[in-house]
Amino acid sequence: CIAIIDFGSQYTQLIARRIRDLGVFSIILSWESSYQELLGLSPSGIILSGGPSSILEEQSPSIDKKIFEIGVPILGICYGYQWIASCFGGKVEKGGKGEYGRSSLSIIKNSALFEGLPAHFTVWNSHGDRVSILPKDFEVIAFTADEPHAAACNFKKNIYGLQFHPEVTHTEHGDKILANFLFEICHAEANWNLGSFIEESIEEIRQKVGKERVILGISGGVDSSVTAALVHKAVGERLYPLFVDTGLLRQNEAETIIKLLQQSLGLKIHLFDASQQFLDRLKNVADPERKRKIIGNLFIRVFEKAAQDIGEAKFLAQGTLYPDIIESAGSGRKGAALIKSHHNVGGLPKKIPFKLIEPLRYLFKDEVRKVGTLLGLPHELLYRHPFPGPGLAVRCLAPIKEQNLRILRQADAIVIEEIKKAGFYEKIWQAFAVLLPVRSVGVMGDKRTYEYTVAIRAVESVDGMTADWVKLPPELLSTISNKIINEVEGVNRVVYDISSKPPATIEWE
Numbered sequence: 001c002i003a004i005i006d007f008g009s010q011y012t013q014l015i016a017r018r019i020r021d022l023g024v025f026s027i028i029l030s031w032e033s034s035y036q037e038l039l040g041l042s043p044s045g046i047i048l049s050g051g052p053s054s055i056l057e058e059q060s061p062s063i064d065k066k067i068f069e070i071g072v073p074i075l076g077i078c079y080g081y082q083w084i085a086s087c088f089g090g091k092v093e094k095g096g097k098g099e100y101g102r103s104s105l106s107i108i109k110n111s112a113l114f115e116g117l118p119a120h121f122t123v124w125n126s127h128g129d130r131v132s133i134l135p136k137d138f139e140v141i142a143f144t145a146d147e148p149h150a151a152a153c154n155f156k157k158n159i160y161g162l163q164f165h166p167e168v169t170h171t172e173h174g175d176k177i178l179a180n181f182l183f184e185i186c187h188a189e190a191n192w193n194l195g196s197f198i199e200e201s202i203e204e205i206r207q208k209v210g211k212e213r214v215i216l217g218i219s220g221g222v223d224s225s226v227t228a229a230l231v232h233k234a235v236g237e238r239l240y241p242l243f244v245d246t247g248l249l250r251q252n253e254a255e256t257i258i259k260l261l262q263q264s265l266g267l268k269i270h271l272f273d274a275s276q277q278f279l280d281r282l283k284n285v286a287d288p289e290r291k292r293k294i295i296g297n298l299f300i301r302v303f304e305k306a307a308q309d310i311g312e313a314k315f316l317a318q319g320t321l322y323p324d325i326i327e328s329a330g331s332g333r334k335g336a337a338l339i340k341s342h343h344n345v346g347g348l349p350k351k352i353p354f355k356l357i358e359p360l361r362y363l364f365k366d367e368v369r370k371v372g373t374l375l376g377l378p379h380e381l382l383y384r385h386p387f388p389g390p391g392l393a394v395r396c397l398a399p400i401k402e403q404n405l406r407i408l409r410q411a412d413a414i415v416i417e418e419i420k421k422a423g424f425y426e427k428i429w430q431a432f433a434v435l436l437p438v439r440s441v442g443v444m445g446d447k448r449t450y451e452y453t454v455a456i457r458a459v460e461s462v463d464g465m466t467a468d469w470v471k472l473p474p475e476l477l478s479t480i481s482n483k484i485i486n487e488v489e490g491v492n493r494v495v496y497d498i499s500s501k502p503p504a505t506i507e508w509e
């Protein structure tokens, strides 16, 4: 594999994705990981990522310099390059205005890294510091107008440094540069593909589980469904998938998921109806954080009870993905301010009476979808919009009770149906309805009405971290509005949410 040491760059995951797309397995390690952990991977090459820190600051991220003795090729990108330069006695300094965005790179010396590339091409930069004096034994292999040492190499030790980012799409030939590093320099084998991943995972799960039973919380989302498919292939009927109906689900949600998984995989899902308990506990609760806490805690209790009813299970399978477990340094994720206490309905407390199986722990979302396709899961299930763990509770700002949830469910179903009909569903990140605790006056059939307001939210996003509202065509919004007001009893006004994230969030609570 290729080991990527994360110095906190926002692009670290992108580097990992690019390497995997080239057919080589990549693993991300935090710069705080131990040297032993790195050695344990027996990497055929090491990439040092960029990062937000400055090498000139005290206690800036650093790793054990013994990595230079392992004898495998090393590629430092941005901060990674500056770190290498400073280790070998070069000089790094503040580069005045820095270099951000595009620049034209000129190659001045042949190297395996730039093999097969044109003499000049566009690269993408994002750095304040720069390597001002190269260390001994390092040679410049390319420069830009602002950066005389844009790329350097120590040919004896097979160490490369790039001030620009080959992993971003704005850098021309970025993939070729990474491919050269993998295949010309590290001599890595392109043997990573999802077909072999599936076979190996199934074997691993079989070995681990033996004759025991496995339970799995199905949430209706992609991750738990694909986990179910994989574990089912490995242990068959000894997998017990459990679906907890919290009473906060979308229209026909439980039925739809159970049917889709039954038809595609022959999975028999155990439905556990806890809706009354959830509704009782949420009565008169309006504070969003309290709602989330109540739901999180109750879910755990209900899940444990339901698992007991099913019978003795030693293992619990979870659909944890790679981005959830990467411990990224310096990226602000550690100790970040609490915006919302996210809780995944598939998620569980820290101390649990089960051994965990997390077969998707090394995969990215798009890889999970591909695995799901290979395992025969329907497209409809794999490309559903994300749905928050606390369900409709965080979209029902009016008092949480059966009647209001019914209004919200019907309105939401109309939003989704019309957005699908208009061909927008798979083009956007998420769309849904929100029931506001606001009543306003209307007139219907010559009579005064005084009823609730529904807000429609539709956003585009790449990862849910930032988002923008979708400019849906006015005709579509009009159709949705008319349908909701005419068909959903209790609503006489529909508004469209035109806020981006930040400063708003995607969900309303």
Ligand code: XMP
Residues within 6 Å of the ligand: 340, 341, 342, 343, 344, 345, 386, 387, 388, 389, 390, 430, 464, 465, 501, 504, 505, 506, 507, 508, 509
């Ligand atoms: P926000 O509202 O924080 O949402 O902008 C970002 C993305 O996360 C989803 N979301 C959740 N997902 N458990 C989840 O599994 C949660 O508690 C939760 N809250 C929000 C939200 O739907 C959006 O896609």
